[in-house]
Amino acid sequence: MDNNSGNPAKLNTVGIRLNACGKTFPDGTRALEPVQLEINPGETVVLLGPSGCGKTTMLRIIAGLEQPDAGGQVFFGEQDVTPLPIEQRHVGMVFQSYALFPNMSVAENIAYGLKVRGMAEVEKKQRVVEMLSMMHLESFAERRIDQLSGGQRQRVALARALAVRPRVLLLDEPLTALDAKLRESLRAEIDRLLRSLKITAVYVTHDQSEAMALGDRIAVMEKGRIAQIGSPREIYYRPATRFVADFIGSMNRVQGMVDGESLQLPSGLLRVGPRVSNEVLFRPEDVRIVSNGEAQLQAKIVSAFFLGDHTRLILDVGNEQTITAETVDRREFKPGDIVPIAVDSEAILFLE
Amino acid sequence: MKPTHRESLRHIVLLLPALTIFSAFWLLPMARLVSVGASGEMGVSAYWAVITDPRYFSSLVSTIVLSATVTFATIIISGITGMFLQRNHFFGRRFLLATLTFPLAFPGVVVGFMVILLVGRQGVVGSVTEWLFGEKLVLAYSMAGLFLGYLYFSIPRVILTIMAAAEKLDGALEEAARSLGASPWQVVRDVMIPGLKPALISSGAICFATSMGAFGTAFTLATKINVLPITIYSEFTNYANFSLAAALSIVLGLITWLALALARSMAGSTVAAAA
Numbered sequence: 128m129d130n131n132s133g134n135p136a137k138l139n140t141v142g143i144r145l146n147a148c149g150k151t152f153p154d155g156t157r158a159l160e161p162v163q164l165e166i167n168p169g170e171t172v173v174l175l176g177p178s179g180c181g182k183t184t185m186l187r188i189i190a191g192l193e194q195p196d197a198g199g200q201v202f203f204g205e206q207d208v209t210p211l212p213i214e215q216r217h218v219g220m221v222f223q224s225y226a227l228f229p230n231m232s233v234a235e236n237i238a239y240g241l242k243v244r245g246m247a248e249v250e251k252k253q254r255v256v257e258m259l260s261m262m263h264l265e266s267f268a269e270r271r272i273d274q275l276s277g278g279q280r281q282r283v284a285l286a287r288a289l290a291v292r293p294r295v296l297l298l299d300e301p302l303t304a305l306d307a308k309l310r311e312s313l314r315a316e317i318d319r320l321l322r323s324l325k326i327t328a329v330y331v332t333h334d335q336s337e338a339m340a341l342g343d344r345i346a347v348m349e350k351g352r353i354a355q356i357g358s359p360r361e362i363y364y365r366p367a368t369r370f371v372a373d374f375i376g377s378m379n380r381v382q383g384m385v386d387g388e389s390l391q392l393p394s395g396l397l398r399v400g401p402r403v404s405n406e407v408l409f410r411p412e413d414v415r416i417v418s419n420g421e422a423q424l425q426a427k428i429v430s431a432f433f434l435g436d437h438t439r440l441i442l443d444v445g446n447e448q449t450i451t452a453e454t455v456d457r458r459e460f461k462p463g464d465i466v467p468i469a470v471d472s473e474a475i476l477f478l479e
Numbered sequence: 480m481k482p483t484h485r486e487s488l489r490h491i492v493l494l495l496p497a498l499t500i501f502s503a504f505w506l507l508p509m510a511r512l513v514s515v516g517a518s519g520e521m522g523v524s525a526y527w528a529v530i531t532d533p534r535y536f537s538s539l540v541s542t543i544v545l546s547a548t549v550t551f552a553t554i555i556i557s558g559i560t561g562m563f564l565q566r567n568h569f570f571g572r573r574f575l576l577a578t579l580t581f582p583l584a585f586p587g588v589v590v591g592f593m594v595i596l597l598v599g600r601q602g603v604v605g606s607v608t609e610w611l612f613g614e615k616l617v618l619a620y621s622m623a624g625l626f627l628g629y630l631y632f633s634i635p636r637v638i639l640t641i642m643a644a645a646e647k648l649d650g651a652l653e654e655a656a657r658s659l660g661a662s663p664w665q666v667v668r669d670v671m672i673p674g675l676k677p678a679l680i681s682s683g684a685i686c687f688a689t690s691m692g693a694f695g696t697a698f699t700l701a702t703k704i705n706v707l708p709i710t711i712y713s714e715f716t717n718y719a720n721f722s723l724a725a726a727l728s729i730v731l732g733l734i735t736w737l738a739l740a741l742a743r744s745m746a747g748s749t750v751a752a753a754a
């Protein structure tokens with residue numbers, strides 16, 4: 128996309144601040160504990176978490192489709208938008224189900240927000256053309272919605288949301304209804320779009336690779352709370368809670384007896400550094416297969432899965448504890464074999 | 480592939496019951512009706528008389544106007560009420576819904592009787608207005624009485640259809656429209672009404688057809704306005720003018736059938752657009 132020619136979507140984007148926004152539904156369901164969240168202008172924050180943790184609820188509070196419980200406040204920049212209904216918040220929304228108007232063509236869908244805002248015909252036409260070309264939809268302008276593929280529909284939905292040049296863009300699992308391949312390519316397209324437009328975006332997903340790829344920051348949610356918020360690296364390498372550690376990627380957990388700066392296991396001594404605890408965590412890719420001289424543990428292979436680009440090993444480290452290791456070693460591993468392994472102490476995590 | 484002899488024979492055998500019923504209950508009576516219509520002193524011009532004779536023509540026009548007005552009012556009242564009942568949950572809603580289907584059980588005679596009780600010479604409204612203004616308001620035997628009666632039996636059906644359709648409306652569409660800046664009224668115009676259109680058209684057509692053919696209510700009210708079914712009735716009972724009654728019946732049937740066919744094609748095309 129060329130950004131210099133007329134700048135297709137020069138946006139007046141703002142930051143978002145949630146102040147003690149909780150949500151209790153009339154039936155008593157506590158969907159969201161009072162949360163605090165600050166999103167910088169132009170930043171993409173991904174809300175990630177298991178089903179029912181309150182992601183959609185938080186997004187709808189930001190959008191103005193739900194009111195937070197008393198005391199909660201939503202700010203767009205310096206403006207308190209809490210009392211404003213969605214139609215006055217000037218947001219762009221993209222839904223999992225696309226929510227395109229079936230009685231309108233692609234072009235009419237994209238023009239709808241401009242029409243209800245009373246934009247002049249000439250300007251409206253021009254904006255629609257801009258959006259169509261930005262989303263590579265030129266040849267579909269006159270199509271009916273039911274004549275489009277899922278990926279095309281979602282691009283129309285994005286174009287429609289962006290056509291009004293919203294202050295923030297809110298996306299609720301926009302790719303979940305698509306098949307894996309399409310999801311990948313549309314994810315790349317959304318990424319490109321968010322970077323080039325520099326629009327403040329809140330993106331809801333329960334797919335962690337989507338979250339990693341798109342988020343400047345990820346807010347991992349658990350039972351109506353934000354368990355941790357940080358960059359994808361922070362979330363992955365320094366999970367704040369066990370829940371985050373388990374939810375993002377996979378995590379090994381080993382218990383043993385503290386022995387100086389090590390943890391004593393039947394298979395050897397695992398060096399954990401000056402800070403010790405009788406339980407430590409580390410990621411499968413941080414388990415290294417080493418020479419006998421460097422070995423910390425002598426682990427027995429329980430099963431081995433050759434996956435092409437790497438091999439996944441399930442290893443017995445004693446006391447009925449198994450860990451997962453991932454290695455690019457080309458050796459053929461057999462169940463029952465003993466492998467010498469080591470874990471760098473920097474890769475070791477301690478969590479309560 | 481060309482059907483073999485055996486196959487076409489089997490098709491005929493399978494179609495036989497349908498053909499028999501069609502002949503017995505549709506083709507023969509209709510043919511008889513059409514021929515009776517043309518068999519009187521006037522011959523085929525009996526059909527012509529429906530338009531040229533001011534008595535029949537005014538009956539035809541007032542029936543159409545009445546039915547169209549009732550349909551229009553019903554659609555508006557039931558559309559709003561149906562949407563409201565579908566969207567709002569309040570105390571007594573279930574009871575209200577259950578009672579809504581009650582008028583469906585009444586024959587036209589009862590509906591007419593109720594209109595008389597309400598706005599007839601001894602009606603509630605008459606007594607109240609007499610007490611208030613010293614003059615009785617009597618609507619039952621005018622166009623207004625018919626209008627009320629027809630409205631009464633039309634509204635429940637349409638409300639139930641609208642509610643079923645409203646339940647299937649995609650809430651995300653309304654939210655999408657609002658997010659784009661649409662006011663509540665614009666949401667109704669651009670999302671809800673298009674979404675309800677097939678239901679509005681089909682229930683409107685049925686309402687129109689029912690009103691065109693309603694007899695009991697009109698007969699009970701014995702009004703000054705002769706709606707078509709009453710005219711047909713009096714043609715053959717009072718004047719034994721069978722051919723004209725038949726001609727009027729055919730015209731009544733045709734108009735109603737046309738309205739239904741038109742609605743079916745309109746609803747069909749909107750359904751295709753919404754798929």
Ligand SMILES: Nc1ncnc2c1ncn2[C@@H]1O[C@H](COP(=O)(O)OP(=O)(O)OP(=O)(O)O)[C@@H](O)[C@H]1O
Pocket residue numbers: 152153154156157158176177178179180181182183184185333
């Ligand atoms: N209108 C509502 N009335 C009552 N409870 C609701 C309502 N909407 C959501 N909930 C409940 O609130 C909780 C959070 O729902 P929410 O839709 O925010 O979850 P989510 O994280 O988006 O989940 P998913 O990944 O399945 O979409 C759930 O327990 C849900 O059942």
Ligand SMILES: [Mg+2]
Pocket residue numbers: 182183184
């Ligand atoms: Mg959700």
